[in-house]
Amino acid sequence: MNFLIIDGGKTFAHSKGELNHTLTDVAASQLRDLGHQVQVTIADSDYNVAEEVQKYLDSDVVIYQMPGWWMGEPWTVKKYIDDVFTEGHGSLYASDGRTRSDAGKKYGSGGLIQGKKYMLSLTWNAPLEAFNDPEQFFEGVGVDGLYLHFHKANQFLGMEGLPTFICNDVIKMPDVPRDIERYRTHLSQIFA
Numbered sequence: 001m002n003f004l005i006i007d008g009g010k011t012f013a014h015s016k017g018e019l020n021h022t023l024t025d026v027a028a029s030q031l032r033d034l035g036h037q038v039q040v041t042i043a044d045s046d047y048n049v050a051e052e053v054q055k056y057l058d059s060d061v062v063i064y065q066m067p068g069w070w071m072g073e074p075w076t077v078k079k080y081i082d083d084v085f086t087e088g089h090g091s092l093y094a095s096d097g098r099t100r101s102d103a104g105k106k107y108g109s110g111g112l113i114q115g116k117k118y119m120l121s122l123t124w125n126a127p128l129e130a131f132n133d134p135e136q137f138f139e140g141v142g143v144d145g146l147y148l149h150f151h152k153a154n155q156f157l158g159m160e161g162l163p164t165f166i167c168n169d170v171i172k173m174p175d176v177p178r179d180i181e182r183y184r185t186h187l188s189q190i191f192a
């Protein structure tokens with residue numbers, strides 16, 4: 001299969017970007033060892049937007065590797081999506097899906113890259129229970145509930161989500177060797 005990894009690691013304030021670059025390298029090397037083709041784009045780079053659209057067209061799976069910044073994706077990854085998905089009008093999506101001639105066609109059904117998959121791989125300082133426990137900060141919506149808008153942007157193109165991977169406590173109690181091992185297991189369970 002063909003993979004595209006969007007590496008959202010960036011040096012800014014107390015994020016050094018190293019953990020996200022490391023997880024990008026872990027995935028790229030493991031997927032290549034499994035016989036897959038892998039391209040990597042660093043979101044915080046001078047990418048060519050048309051080339052990035054072509055990478056989506058050429059890929060079977062897109063992996064978003066990114067830190068949680070202010071409760072969601074860093075602005076570099078949001079900018080990448082705004083740049084690339086907007087340029088993809090006519091190739092990644094046709095329209096918002098609605099048409100005057102058929103009221104059955106609903107908003108969000110105009111994607112053109114049906115069947116492709118995407119996956120979120122996230123690093124957060126917040127512990128997992130902050131997402132899942134109804135008594136804690138994210139009120140039990142879960143990680144994927146918090147990223148609903150991000151999932152929907154990808155599903156708007158017709159893609160389907162794969163199980164999300166998350167590293168927690170990455171500043172308070174980092175355990176990078178354990179996180180790398182968990183990520184390798186996650187990747188082989190899905191892609192081996």
Ligand SMILES: Cc1cc2nc3c(=O)[nH]c(=O)nc-3n(C[C@H](O)[C@H](O)[C@H](O)COP(=O)(O)OP(=O)(O)OC[C@H]3O[C@@H](n4cnc5c(N)ncnc54)[C@H](O)[C@@H]3O)c2cc1C
Pocket residue numbers: 009010012013014015016017018019020021022066067068069070071072123124125126170171174176177
């Ligand atoms: C603007 C901003 C907003 C933020 N908002 C939130 C938020 O809303 N919620 C939240 O939970 N967090 C938030 N954070 C924290 C953010 O999620 C983390 O800083 C980020 O996930 C860390 O990823 P990184 O790639 O930058 O890691 P790094 O800073 O590179 O590394 C994190 C830790 O892992 C270690 N490490 C990295 N790579 C390796 C390696 N190869 N081998 C061994 N050890 C390694 C580092 O030494 C460090 O201890 C925010 C940070 C910023 C800058």
